[in-house]
Amino acid sequence: MTTTATTTLAMDTSILMTDLALAQRPSLVDTQTSAGSALPLHIWLSPAFPVGAFAYSHGLEAAVDHGDITNAATLQAWLDDLVRFGSLRSDALLVACAWRAAVAGDMAGVIEINDLALALAPSKERHLETAAQGNAFIAAAQASWPCDLLAELAGAADTIAYPVAVAVAAAAHAVPLAALLDAYLVAFAGNLVSAAVRLGPVGQTDGQKIIARLVPALREAAQFAATGTLDDLGSAALRSDIAAMRHETQYSRLFRS
Numbered sequence: 001m002t003t004t005a006t007t008t009l010a011m012d013t014s015i016l017m018t019d020l021a022l023a024q025r026p027s028l029v030d031t032q033t034s035a036g037s038a039l040p041l042h043i044w045l046s047p048a049f050p051v052g053a054f055a056y057s058h059g060l061e062a063a064v065d066h067g068d069i070t071n072a073a074t075l076q077a078w079l080d081d082l083v084r085f086g087s088l089r090s091d092a093l094l095v096a097c098a099w100r101a102a103v104a105g106d107m108a109g110v111i112e113i114n115d116l117a118l119a120l121a122p123s124k125e126r127h128l129e130t131a132a133q134g135n136a137f138i139a140a141a142q143a144s145w146p147c148d149l150l151a152e153l154a155g156a157a158d159t160i161a162y163p164v165a166v167a168v169a170a171a172a173h174a175v176p177l178a179a180l181l182d183a184y185l186v187a188f189a190g191n192l193v194s195a196a197v198r199l200g201p202v203g204q205t206d207g208q209k210i211i212a213r214l215v216p217a218l219r220e221a222a223q224f225a226a227t228g229t230l231d232d233l234g235s236a237a238l239r240s241d242i243a244a245m246r247h248e249t250q251y252s253r254l255f256r257s
Helices: 002-023 039-044 060-066 072-085 087-103 107-119 124-144 148-156 162-172 177-199 204-227 238-247
Strands: none
Touching: 039 162, 039 177, 060 177, 060 238, 072 087, 072 177, 072 204, 072 238, 087 107, 087 162, 087 177, 087 204, 107 124, 107 148, 107 162, 124 148, 124 162, 124 238, 148 162, 162 177, 177 204
């Protein structure tokens, strides 16, 4: 009983010291924003934030065209694989690792993670998707939520991967990692469902049902990423990667990826 109480007290003290350290670093926190809360995430990850997420289907358009996704069940299975084995899992790990490096003030580490994130893109359009959204996010965030860390990142890299851009902004404004991972994954999944609705295999109600059913997998991915490292990166969603490659030569297209 005494050991448990001592361990809990040590954990609570560690968390408190981390929060105090973040709050006392003026380069990380803009005191005019809601530092330390999840509020900025609702703005940055909303469809209104100008990163152009609506223009990307992440290969879904090719999967629909090829007949891999035809209804709610096949879309559900496709997205579940992305969360458990594919790009959503990888992005969550990249977000967590970049956030930790940024909080530690390790910009060299952030740049290394950014280079890795860009190199991991399995196709031309996947690279475009993460790079274009990342650069757009930095531009919009610097205009409306300026901070030293984002300026340093923008000055250190010409191309910034989207998960790294969001992670550094969150670290700069003292957004907790757990809230960041939950919000990022839900926004990613929600954008893919929105693309599928526009492509026609599912309607809006089925789309919302799919997001609700994905919640357990999203939570699991977030919890894994919260303690994961770059050594845990890996992807086995091969049909999604192939669909992204097929989309590059698809004749009729609504989306950029």
